[in-house]
Structure formats: C-alpha cells, structure tokens
Amino acid sequence: MSISKNVGGISLFLSKVRTRKFYTESNRYIKNIVSKLPKGSNKIIKFIRRIKYSIKQLLIPNMLFEDLGFRYLGPIDGHNISTLEEILKISKELEGPILIHVVTKKGKGYKPAEENPDKFHSASNFDIETGQSKNKSKRDYSKVFGEKLVEIAKKNKKVVAITAAMTDGTGLTDFAKEFPDRFFDVGIAEQHALRICSRTC
Numbered sequence: 205m206s207i208s209k210n211v212g213g214i215s216l217f218l219s220k221v222r223t224r225k226f227y228t229e230s231n232r233y234i235k236n237i238v239s240k241l242p243k244g245s246n247k248i249i250k251f252i253r254r255i256k257y258s259i260k261q262l263l264i265p266n267m268l269f270e271d272l273g274f275r276y277l278g279p280i281d282g283h284n285i286s287t288l289e290e291i292l293k294i295s296k297e298l299e300g301p302i303l304i305h306v307v308t309k310k311g312k313g314y315k316p317a318e319e320n321p322d323k324f325h326s327a328s329n330f331d332i333e334t335g336q337s338k339n340k341s342k343r344d345y346s347k348v349f350g351e352k353l354v355e356i357a358k359k360n361k362k363v364v365a366i367t368a369a370m371t372d373g374t375g376l377t378d379f380a381k382e383f384p385d386r387f388f389d390v391g392i393a394e395q396h397a398l399r400i401c402s403r404t405c
Contacts, residue, residue: 278305350375
C-alpha cells in the first residue's frame with residue numbers, strides 16, 4: 205500500500221485476484237471448516253491451510269509473482285498475529301524465494317489516522333482526541349513548494365512533477381489537479397521516478 209492512492213498494474217492485478225469468485229468462496233469455505241474444529245487441532249488446521257495455499261497456487265492462472273520465480277503466499281491479514289506466525293512457519297519449509305503478501309490498514313485502531321492515512325504518515329504534534337494538528341502554521345515547506353511549482357508551471361509548459369506515492373506529502377496535490385498531463389505518480393518505485401527524470405529532464 206502506498207501512502208497516496210495505489211497506482212499501477214501490480215496493484216490492479218492483485219485487486220483482481222482477491223475479488224475472483226473462486227478465491228473468495230474457497231477462502232470462506234476453508235475459514236468455516238477451521239472455525240468448527242475443536243481447540244488443540246493445530247496439526248489439522250495447519251494441514252487445511254497448506255491445502256488452501258496449494259489449491260490457490262494451482263487454480264489461479266498466471267500468478268504474476270510465480271511467473272517472476274517467487275512462491276507467492278497471501279494475501280494475509282497483517283493484523284492477525286496468529287495467521288502471520290502460521291504463514292511464516294509455512295514459508296520456512298518452502299524452498300526458493302518467497303513473497304508473503306501482507307495486507308494491513310494504515311492507522312488501524314485510531315479513527316483519525318484510518319480516515320486520513322496520508323496526513324498521519326509523518327505527523328507533527330496533534331491532539332489525540334480530535335486528530336487535529338497542534339501546529340498553528342498551515343504553510344509548511346511542502347505547501348510553499350507546491351504553490352511555487354504551480355506558479356512556475358503556469359509560465360513554463362516543460363515543467364513536470366514526479367512523485368513516488370507521496371502526492372500530498374510532497375505538496376503536489378494542487379499541481380496534479382491543475383496539470384494532470386504533466387504529473388506522474390510512479391507508485392512505490394523511487395528508482396523508476398529517477399529513470400523517468402533522467403529521460404525527460
């Protein structure tokens with residue numbers, strides 16, 4: 205998950221995989237079986253989970269990471285510690301490179317951060333009850349930078365902005381709205397941002 209809205213082909217691909225009918229129904233079916241097992245059935249639960257991962261690997265076609273040579277495990281609920289521990293144990297028994305896809309909610313458990321994850325990525329002093337910033341000044345460096353860049357871009361059509369999933373954090377929100385054709389969010393891929401810059405700058 206990026207700080208700003210997710211972008212790119214990999215994010216779209218994973219969203220499609222997670223919403224496939226077979227994937228969601230098999231997950232629900234296996235969870236129902238596991239929930240009905242008595243306590244102390246750890247070996248049976250482990251076996252069922254292994255079957256689940258094996259079926260997923262066989263029946264979901266053209267897994268992107270499998271094609272890249274990775275064993276893909278997930279997506280896993282990153283807020284469920286027992287599930288995380290189990291998947292890490294399973295991964296230890298597998299050979300070769302493994303990619304564990306863990307899904308977490310930024311700011312989970314704190315409503316203001318859940319509703320505004322980008323603002324709480326690098327937050328200054330704030331009131332815990334309201335989530336409001338205690339800083340009086342609203343014109344920080346990023347805000348001033350963003351405003352100045354828009355001003356420059358209006359005069360020079362060659363000016364572009366590139367960010368790595370940090371539109372708001374780098375003060376580029378207004379630039380993105382005013383010049384969508386000259387704004388590039390490369391997602392969590394700073395190296396790609398540098399490559400674009402070297403080709404276009």
